Amino acid sequence: MNTKKVFLGVDVGSVSINVVAIDQGNNVLGKIYVRTEGKPIQILKKAMEDMASMLPVGVEIRGVGTTGSGRELAAVVVSADVVKNEITAHGIAALTFVPDARTILEIGGQDSKIIILRDGVVSDFAMNTVCAAGTGSFLDRQAARLNIPIEKFGELALKSKSPVRIAGRCAVFAESDMIHKQQMGCSCEDIIRGLCEALVRNYLNNVGKGKEILPRVVFQGGVAANVGIRKAFEEALGYEITVPEHYDVMGALGAAILAKDYVSKGHKTKFRGFEEILKKEFTSRSFECNGCANYCEIVELIAGDSVAARWGGRCGKWTRTNQTAEKRSAVM
Amino acid sequence: MRIGIPRALLYYNYYPLWHSFFEELGHQVVTSSITSKAVLDSGVMSCVDDACLPIKLFHGHVVNLIGKVDAIFIPRLVSICPEEYICPKFIGLPEMIKSSIKGLSDLIVLNYNAHRNLKDAHRAYIELGKMIGAKPSQAVRALQKAAASQQVYDSLLKEGQTPLDMLNGHQGAREGEGKGVIGLIGHPYLLYDEFISMGLISKLRARGYAVLVPENIAQPQIEMACAELPKKLFWSYGKKLLGSGLTMLKDRRVDGVIFLSSFGCGIDAFIVELLQRYNHRLYQIPSALITVDEHSGQAGFNTRLEAFIDMIEWRDGREGYISAHGASLFGH
Numbered sequence: 001m002n003t004k005k006v007f008l009g010v011d012v013g014s015v016s017i018n019v020v021a022i023d024q025g026n027n028v029l030g031k032i033y034v035r036t037e038g039k040p041i042q043i044l045k046k047a048m049e050d051m052a053s054m055l056p057v058g059v060e061i062r063g064v065g066t067t068g069s070g071r072e073l074a075a076v077v078v079s080a081d082v083v084k085n086e087i088t089a090h091g092i093a094a095l096t097f098v099p100d101a102r103t104i105l106e107i108g109g110q111d112s113k114i115i116i117l118r119d120g121v122v123s124d125f126a127m128n129t130v131c132a133a134g135t136g137s138f139l140d141r142q143a144a145r146l147n148i149p150i151e152k153f154g155e156l157a158l159k160s161k162s163p164v165r166i167a168g169r170c171a172v173f174a175e176s177d178m179i180h181k182q183q184m185g186c187s188c189e190d191i192i193r194g195l196c197e198a199l200v201r202n203y204l205n206n207v208g209k210g211k212e213i214l215p216r217v218v219f220q221g222g223v224a225a226n227v228g229i230r231k232a233f234e235e236a237l238g239y240e241i242t243v244p245e246h247y248d249v250m251g252a253l254g255a256a257i258l259a260k261d262y263v264s265k266g267h268k269t270k271f272r273g274f275e276e277i278l279k280k281e282f283t284s285r286s287f288e289c290n291g292c293a294n295y296c297e298i299v300e301l302i303a304g305d306s307v308a309a310r311w312g313g314r315c316g317k318w319t320r321t322n323q324t325a326e327k328r329s330a331v332m
Numbered sequence: 333m334r335i336g337i338p339r340a341l342l343y344y345n346y347y348p349l350w351h352s353f354f355e356e357l358g359h360q361v362v363t364s365s366i367t368s369k370a371v372l373d374s375g376v377m378s379c380v381d382d383a384c385l386p387i388k389l390f391h392g393h394v395v396n397l398i399g400k401v402d403a404i405f406i407p408r409l410v411s412i413c414p415e416e417y418i419c420p421k422f423i424g425l426p427e428m429i430k431s432s433i434k435g436l437s438d439l440i441v442l443n444y445n446a447h448r449n450l451k452d453a454h455r456a457y458i459e460l461g462k463m464i465g466a467k468p469s470q471a472v473r474a475l476q477k478a479a480a481s482q483q484v485y486d487s488l489l490k491e492g493q494t495p496l497d498m499l500n501g502h503q504g505a506r507e508g509e510g511k512g513v514i515g516l517i518g519h520p521y522l523l524y525d526e527f528i529s530m531g532l533i534s535k536l537r538a539r540g541y542a543v544l545v546p547e548n549i550a551q552p553q554i555e556m557a558c559a560e561l562p563k564k565l566f567w568s569y570g571k572k573l574l575g576s577g578l579t580m581l582k583d584r585r586v587d588g589v590i591f592l593s594s595f596g597c598g599i600d601a602f603i604v605e606l607l608q609r610y611n612h613r614l615y616q617i618p619s620a621l622i623t624v625d626e627h628s629g630q631a632g633f634n635t636r637l638e639a640f641i642d643m644i645e646w647r648d649g650r651e652g653y654i655s656a657h658g659a660s661l662f663g664h
Contacts, residue, residue: 069635121647314527
């Protein structure tokens with residue numbers, strides 16, 4: 001039997017780290033969804049370890065792509081072939097798994113985006129600007145405050161008979177409004193349902209403002225697990241919402257698909273290998289550069305005993321010492 | 333006398349005029365340092381909390397001049413065109429500075445107001461001259477020379493240069509050179525301050541795109557585009573942005589438009605919205621809004637920019653494929 005060719009996608013987000021493995025037919029061979037817990041390097045290593053044990057023996061990693069806000073960090077740790085922003089990665093994944101998708105609603109841990117697809121390409125997108133109200137972290141926080149497991153949040157919302165109105169424009173106002181309604185004696189279900197509706201209203205008014213939302217509408221990102229939000233979207237838009245099977249790891253899937261396409265053009269993967277990722281000691285340190293009045297915060301990632309990458313500077317003098325990044329941009 | 337000009341707000345519109353006016357009258361002009369984190373931090377520290385980023389930054393540049401000059405020049409532009417106004421924060425600028433920053437050396441305030449008529453507006457420069465010991469006849473002569481150098485500057489801008497290129501003394505790619513043209517819509521004090529705009533212009537050029545900016549569009553075209561609006565716009569700078577944006581879109585001179593706005597800008601709030609609606613209805617050219625505030629992390633900015641360029645190239649099918657390494661090229 002031939003060795004199976006496998007492609008990895010890694011999405012290091014603010015709240016979760018996702019790793020997926022796909023084969024050449026885009027079949028998902030394994031997926032890992034773990035919380036970042038503010039320690040991306042350790043959790044990523046753990047996720048890679050779990051992925052290694054999940055994959056059958058004899059597979060060969062032929063390419064790896066990274067995405068998410070921690071994509072550069074992840075790229076150094078795994079030695080990635082492709083480093084891509086989340087919007088493109090999500091767009092690619094949705095088009096692959098839901099070919100007739102025309103709108104993607106994506107709500108992640110700290111950002112939310114809308115991607116408009118027409119004729120199989122991204123034709124417009126928007127991302128939340130300065131406000132993170134209505135993203136996963138806020139839902140998490142409210143669930144913790146009400147002492148409800150986040151997994152039960154959506155189900156509970158569906159039990160509501162008469163949702164209360166919650167101010168959704170700002171997380172701070174939403175929270176005080178929720179407390180207010182709770183002290184008035186409104187039931188927990190009604191408050192939660194009200195919150196779901198408020199978040200959807202806020203999303204459509206901000207991120208979705210002026211966008212032509214046409215079916216088929218795909219809802220992905222961690223928050224898509226929340227049936228309460230899903231229902232609220234359906235009611236607000238009047239369309240059925242499709243939540244793809246792998247809604248929680250779509251970014252990682254997009255990165256894996258991009259890595260597969262990249263390698264298919266004759267490039268050889270630079271993947272470090274599971275063993276080396278686990279064996280290698282990755283540490284990071286940060287310092288303030290005193291070279292000019294910008295005082296940039298430089299982060300240095302050390303792999304083993306050598307500096308693997310540096311970033312954070314505005315002028316590029318620290319990046320220049322970063323050999324891997326230089327080589328990577330040379331690939332362009 | 334050494335006169336300090338803060339490198340902020342209308343500096344980018346009028347620096348040739350102000351420079352040569354003071355120099356013609358025999359004074360030495362000192363411009364504050366290029367924006368750095370230290371300059372911004374000192375502005376944020378000394379300014380009232382709810383002002384917008386550009387106003388805070390202006391405070392920082394004033395602080396930067398303390399001790400280096402004998403007097404600091406603060407322009408108060410009430411109106412630059414009959415029956416139009418500019419942002420009220422510009423009108424109260426000298427008072428804001430006086431009340432917020434202690435220990436200031438002398439302030440030289442220009443009170444320019446062309447709201448009633450343009451003919452007498454030059455009297456403001458006679459008054460300004462008096463403050464620094466110049467006779468009216470000397471001030472008028474100096475103003476004539478200054479106006480001539482301003483005219484040279486303005487005509488070079490109309491030929492396709494950006495104020496940033498003129499300040500740095502080099503030229504970027506013009507329209508027709510490179511992969512395409514990106515229209516940038518934003519106030520000059522955002523677009524041409526490389527710290528605040530996070531190097532937007534140089535990042536686009538590094539990706540092979542030429543930029544088209546509002547200063548490149550001729551005033552008659554701006555007036556013509558705005559004349560088609562259902563109502564008269566009475567904000568001069570709002571009109572400039574909207575009119576130049578509409579011209580870029582209508583003439584299809586751009587492959588995409590990026591709006592750069594600072595958080596909380598009242599004028600941008602409706603200008604960007606109007607432009608996006610017209611674009612959506614009539615032209616459907618890719619557009620994106622990037623909002624800046626006091627962030628020092630560039631990750632969110634780069635993600636949006638990278639995804640935007642991916643989208644343009646994907647839509648056009650020009651590249652045939654999405655580049656694999658957007659992020660690393662933007663550097664860190």
